[in-house]
Amino acid sequence: MLSISGLSKTYPNGVRALDDVTLDVPAGMFGLLGPNGAGKSSLMRTVATLQRPDRGSIRLNGIDVLREPDRLRSTLGYLPQDFGTYPRTSPLVMLDHIAALKGITRRGERRELVEQLLVQTNLWDVRRKNIDTFSGGMRQRFGIAQALIGDPRLVIVDEPTAGLDPAERRRFHNLLARIGEDVVVILSTHIVEDVADLCPRMAILGQGRILVEGSPQALIAELAGRLWRKLVPAEQADRLRGTLPVVSTRLIAGEVELRIVAQAPPGDGWESAEPTLEDVYFATLLQHGLNVE
């Protein structure tokens, strides 16, 4: 289990990236949801030992990550948000290099592992092509392949599905879903479906703080009965938005569907809505005064 406590980081330019983050992450998929700039990447990098926090501690299965970063690194798989590779390099060469860096000493073992990964991530046919020429989905699959080298206990994937088309995203989700159950997998994303599809547990991060934490089902259940919807013409929607706690707006057949959180329907025409994780996400941000739109 990964436990983070009291983690804070302020950049020299004054931006407060992490503000007393405390979080326990059990084995299995953990979704970390948050808008751009919420501090997701800062948190991921800090856990991945790439960045030092000002305060706080991180422990994984008894390893004090800040004191012994190399012990964590030997059991870490990290897929950064935006990554490149050495120019003119194929996945075969690159994976072998990462495997060597991760300490797989025997060349034969390394080759076997790399080949296995290439097959598992469906990159076998392109193993000798330059990674530069890969499509977005192939890149991300390569990314997860390199993260999985060395049997990691903690896998961090930062915004892996941004920019992928639906089919590629599906494929990527399938890959993630097959990572062993006893591994802590943190999936950081701003796409709600990622979490809804995959994660038994999740947290929402905003302005460097954990806003809410729990299982998606429980969080959805919490909202049940407090979410109301109404279809209104577009010009009315703008007016209502100024006066009501609008969680989300969506266009449906030329009219605007407004969703609000309230203990009771605020007036005529409002009907109870079935909450989704997206509603939870927006409601949480709204509750903390973070403007989403």
Add this chain to the structure above:
Amino acid sequence: MWEVFRFESRHQTRSPLFLAVAVVFFLLGFLITASESVTVGGLGDNLNLNASFAIIQIQYVLTVVGMFAAVAFVATAITRDVELKTAEIFFTTALRERDYVLGRFLGGWLFATLAVGCGLVGILIGTFMPWLDPLRLGPFTFEPYLFALWAVLLPNLFVVCALFFAVAAWTRSMMAAYVAALGLMVAVVVLVAVTDAEKARLVALADPFGMTAFGELTRYWTVYDRNLRVPALADVLLYNRLIWLGIGFVALLVTVLTFRFRLQSPRRRLFARRRRAQRADAAPLAALTLRPVESGHGWRANLVRLGSQLRMDVRGVVRSKPFYVLLAFGMFNVIGGVVDSELYGTPVLPHTGAMIDAVADSFMFVVLLIVIFYSGELVHGERSAGVAEIVDATPYPAWIMAVAKVGALWFVITALLTVVMLTAIVVQTVKGYYRYQLEVYLAGLFGMIGFWYYLWCIPAVLVQVLSPGKFVGMLVVLVVFLALYALPNFGFEHNLYLFSGPAAPYSDMNGYGHFVQPTVAFGAYWLCFGLLLLIVAHLLFPRGILAGWRDRLVLARGRFSTGLRGASALLSIAFVLLGGWIYYNTNVLNDYETEDDRERAQADYEKQYKAFAALPMPAVVDIDAEVHLFPEERRLESRGSAVLENIHAEPIGELHVTLARALTVNALEVPDATLEASDERLGYYRYRLEPPLAPGEQRGVRWDLTWANPGFQNSGSSTRVVHNGTFVDNTEIMPQLGYVYRRELTDNNVRRRYGLPPVVRMPKLGDPAWLDVNQLQVSRRSGFRTHISTAADQIAIAPGYLEREWTEDGRRHFVYAMDEPIWPYVSFSSARYAVARDRWQDVALEVYYHPEHDYNVQAMLHASAESLEYFTREFSPYQYRQFRIIEFPGYETFAQSFPNTIPYSEAIGFVADLRDEEHIDYVFYVTAHELAHQWWAHQVVGANMQGATVIVETLAQYSALMVQEKAFGPHQMRRFLKYELDNYLRSRGGEIIEELPLLYVEDQGYVHYRKGSLVMYALKDYLGEAAVNRALRRFLDRYAFQGPPFPTARDLVEEFRAEASADQQQLITDLFERITLFDLKVTGASVRPAGDAYEVDVTVVARKLYADGSGREEEAPLDYPLDVAVFPADPPDAPADVLPEPLKLEKRRIVSGEQVLKFRVAQPPARVGIDPYNKMIDRNPDDNLMRL
């Protein structure tokens, strides 16, 4: 279009690039002219600081450097939109492609020109700085600046901008444009290096910068010309400009017409099909199960990690294009360097030492580029590729990065040196030389030279580690290296802070000799420092995301383990201890002297002791020298005695002695004398003789001196007493009497700095005060006998005949004695020699040579025999029973004639490649010349004044020419003289005081050797060989073994005049007493059949010019006979530079101006000419001939 141009201009004016380049070029121009410490090669010391030649030359160099800046301007102008990802926006606007391209080009070109042009402003302002020596400034004119502007700056920048704009537009890549620029530079450098004088015109056309064409036009410019003249835009320079402007226009036109808005280069599109990876998106597999593997720790795993990182870094380098450009540069460097080492067009054998030398000089520049460029690429590689986050999250120990980066650089350098070595071996093989000496390659290339290359990598990596970006880092590394390179110019010369070691010349005879020890010492010292820097680089190597210096220091503290602390401490201690030991060697055991210190010592000697120069000194009339050499220690013990005689009319009350500064005095015994003053620093001792030495009286003196050479020196370590190949003369190891003129500073600019008056190189011709002293600065011949000992495996040689030889206490002893008095000017040599012997009549011929240098020994013996044959027949008998040639290491490149003994450098002759019979046999020439000195120097020598070297050197040239002509025929002689003519005319521009006519020559090599050959050959042509030799015989008859008083050059010329007819007297005046130049050309010719013969009319224009000492010319009336000739058609297989046998060759009276000459010949004529064999000194010999 103007819209794009305005946009581009706005961008450029705001970009830091423009400002930075403008400032850099301004400073470059300013510093070169405003500082006497910063110079551009090839500008003579006698030139004004604002000489027009210098201004133009500097501007050429600035535009070559400016090429790289220009690439940045124009290539960014076209690639910027792609790189900033604004291309889509721009390319989809309604803008026409043509306007876009042209606008971008004009903007880039304009600002590149403005920025680089700041250099010219810098030059201009630099020449007005108040601290410049006013005596070195000529009058200001705008002309050179105008020329620099419209013939250099504007066209050159247009050409490079157009070319590289085209490359960048075609490839859409900055890097490609840079590689192309580098490629062009390499091509030009190689082209210039591998071309001989004969193809110079072609190269002048091919050089895109026009620098070679300018060099070609100004080839024979004198100092006067260089100070004031500006070349006309004509001839090769004009064609060059037209050709390259044309190429530039075409490149621009093609770019403008073919440019299409596309994101990728068209070339890439061709390959896109193949490169696009297939979509491998088959259905996902059931389970992501991996066989668990052990993740390793400890050394073994870390070595694997290091190996893998190193492999990735090396891959990155090996797969980049510049690497191959630089490798190619390395290869061409070797080839160019070998071709460069010709003498009289004859190549040197490609022996391994020469190959390494060829590389060592010019290669540093390439390696520096590599270190600077790749240190930036490698250190910032992970970050700029975006792979850093992945890599940094893996469990590698931090030291791997710093070590891998340095290791990858080492790999690159090793690859480069290996390519250089292999190229050199291929060159050797192609030239049929198979003695490869791999051990010399390894020790020299990878050790003595390469070590420093390897070492440079570490600070370069450290700078990049500290630098926020690679370009900033590259700039800083460049500045650091330039600063280290420039520091010695400002008097900071100690290698203890210059990150370097002493220069280590290689010689086949002596290997790296005593230079190994200081190189190892400084190498170890700097290696300790380098490893410390490597530790710092490791500590500060960025990992992960660092928010500032605080994070770095926290990281560094974490990495500074106990082991590293210990290692740092040990390295620091070793560094300090080695530094101390080096300091002890360079500054305690030896004197640490900078160039300034040496100059000051020379100036002090002159200031303090020149007052005594006129004091009469006794003459040395007998020498008994004992010289004990300890080659392994480089120690020499000089003991001995001499008999001095007062040859003057008055008694001598004071005896002054000068000792070479390196000598330690154990004893100096002057009987009946008191030491009045002694100056150990400058080596000057004054004795008062009590009683004075009466006229005719003799008195003995004794000396006991040591030349110790302890430890090692910081720089300028003597190469005279060495492990194998010692060569010293008496002035270095024995006391000299009185003031020694040779110690004076000769550069007037330096002399002014020390408040000394302009140098007097030689007393005036005929100065009665000097008639009794000869050119060797002595007045009497002396008996000579020496006992010389050396190591058991060496042979020691001095002038004289071997009387005894024995071995005692493991040392070899020799006694040599002369049976007749000689000039007291002798040499001592010792080395492990092989000996070749021969005889000519009753003269024993011997060559003492390095056993591996047996190539030309037979040729030397042959040349000696031929020369003795001619000289004894034509001049006078040879005065010795023996003639010996003695090889010495190639630290110097001359041969020198002592009585019956000629030390001869390994670098000339011994390794000449004479296998091609077409080549000029300069071994023969040098040997004959030196042997001739046994007559011209040892039989007769001139009084020490202007013209003295005519008797010694010019006559030796003449003698060698005559033997050579007999041996090889007039054709090779003409080729030889062509080199002499070219050398003489070119050297005039490098004269540092003033050129003098041959008769008044002041020991100026280009006059007494090069012009001397031409003058004597012309004299022989007019008077005939028999008459000239008759005159020389008379001259020997009168003066050989005579004196004082000694003859002067005028006495010699009088002998020639006595052989000449009345109408040849003016010619002799022109040859010897004036600086005479001819401008002879054929301007028209016609032929008509007359019966079975042909009548030929030839129009010639002739001018004769007299030049003054600075090279300013004035026309003088010409009226004497000159060669005119009519030639038949060339035989089909004749070499291009050989004229066929003439149909008619005769001397006809030629006067100044145009005249028509009529000939009648029996066979059909093909060519006519005036002075067709270039016997007269003519700057443009090519127009002497005309085809009909």
